[in-house]
Amino acid sequence: MLNNEKKEDQPVLIEGLAKPFSRRKFFGIMGAGTAVMVAAASCKKQDSGTVTNNTGVDLGSGDTGILNYAYALEQLEAAFYTQVIATPYTGISAMESSYLTDIMYHEVAHREFFKAALATKAIQGLEVNFSAIDFTSRDSVLGTAKAFEDLGVSAYNGAGQLITNPDYLTLAGKIVSVEARHAAWIRDMITTGSFGGTDVVDMNGLDVQRKPDDVLTIAGAFLKTKINASNLPTS
Amino acid sequence: MNLQNILSEIENTDPDVYGRLDTRRNAMKGFAKTSGKIALASIPFALGSMFQKAYASPTAPTDLILDTLNFALTLEYLESNFYIKAVASGIIPSGDATTALTTIRDHENEHVNFLSTAITAAGGTPVSFTADQFDFTAGGAFADVFSNYGLLLAVAQTFEDTGVRAYKGQAPNLISNNTYLTAALQIHSVEARHAAHLREMRQAAGFLVPSGVTVKPWITLNQSGIGSTAVQASYDGEENVTQAGVTITNIGGKNISAASASEAFDEPLTKDQVTAIVTPFFK
DSSP states (O other), X not given: OHHHHHHHHHHHHHHHHSSOOOHHHHHHHHXXXXXXXXXXXXXXXXXXXXXXXSOSEXXXXXXXXXXXXXXXHHHHHHHHHHHHHHSOOTTXXXXXXXXXXXXXXXXXXXXXXXXXXXXXXXXXXXXBOOTTXXXXXXXXXXXXXXXXXXXXXXXXXXXXXXXXXXXXXXXXXXXXXXXXXXHHHHHHHHSTTXXXXXXXXXXXXXXXXXXXXXXXXXXXXXXXXXXXXXXXXXX | OOHHHHHHHHHHHOTTHHHHTSOHHHHHHHHHHHHTTSOGGGHHHHHHHHHHHHHSOSSOOOHHHHHHHHHHHHHHHHHHHHHHHHXXXXXXXXXXXXXXXXXXXXXXXXXXXXXXXXXXXXXXXXXXXXXXXXXXXXXXXXXXXXXXXXXXXXXXXXXXXXXXXXXHHHGGGGTTOHHHXXXXXXXXXXXXHHHHHHHHHHHHHTOOSXXXXXXXXXXXXXXXXXXXXXXXXXXXXXXXXXXXXXXXXXXXXOOOOHHHHHHTSOOOOOHHHHHHHHGGGBO
């Protein structure tokens, strides 16, 4: 089904993509893609929904759903670093403060980009739950940052194959390598030389990839707002 | 050659083989029909093709996918051979620096092996390079690359940042095949981890040009912190602050500088751009 869907989808999308993106076109293309996705949804294999159920904020389907999924994760990261910079941990160094501020701006830029790109298709702002994080503690903050960045890398790596539009794939690629740079630096701040430790890079030299359900199970612990990922593509 | 024995051997390993090959009888019939018409020397190839069809991934890789994987493999050979020589150069400080470059070297070797195996399994022919096919001085531009630690790190940083951009540019070529696309993305982010660490090493070691520039784990505008115009093509375009028609600078009324906007998104390079960058390193 999905292969057919991809084929039907392409001419519509590519027609608009042949020329450089204008902001207006981007939205127009998103709309066209979504319409096809919705039409196809009735016969599409649905996510079994082991972790996410059909309640909560619906990410949507097709490429729009994946972009909203990324938007949700960027909201979480941006909120986290905004708090880190607002209430710096005890003993933060000048370099740590400077680089964590950089990362905050990167994540805010990612969040605002998805919000603007998705426009009327964007999910709402999510409420976070950071009660498990001690923002005064370097260990707690950097440990959480590491978890978020490695999770983000694995999320984008796993979501690439769920995207049908090559331009969105490139956009995801532009972001994931920056998340990997963050992950590497934060890991090095915790343990020097752990930028690509064996817990994240396997014996084939491959980084972690995770499916949306697995990512949202982990991320969900930090979100008050429930997410409904049941309409996301599964292959 | 006893085809019955070969099939029996495979049957022991993979009881499903006849399902894959249709039935044993049809497999034999089909093979006999073909093999009657071809020279004895070609039989292994005919057999190979029969099994390749049976074991091919659900979506058979296209020439574009195989070419893309071979392009990636070429870059991995370049990196792998570079770090093998770098670690053996005797100029890397012992301790953290040697440990880090050894980790990176091992990852690049793993990428070479992984891609070679994947290409073979997909029915393609992996490219192969030996150490003497590389010129890491790039025709003399980096003459003392293995005797000057600062230069060695600068070349390493350039290889990694270029690798990140190369994989990013190639990802759309793999979009029709989930397996290869995901694997390429999994390598892509590891290259970005390497790049970040090498940039930290350069910032700490302090061989930066122009003096006073800060090299962070992420790429600011199109700055390399490297005093050679030979590397600039690897950084040009990274200063981009417009994504999909959306201006990132000060987006949503947030205080996002052009530097932050450029850092927040890495940029792809085309195959031609990457080829032009790495060609001086091949003899």
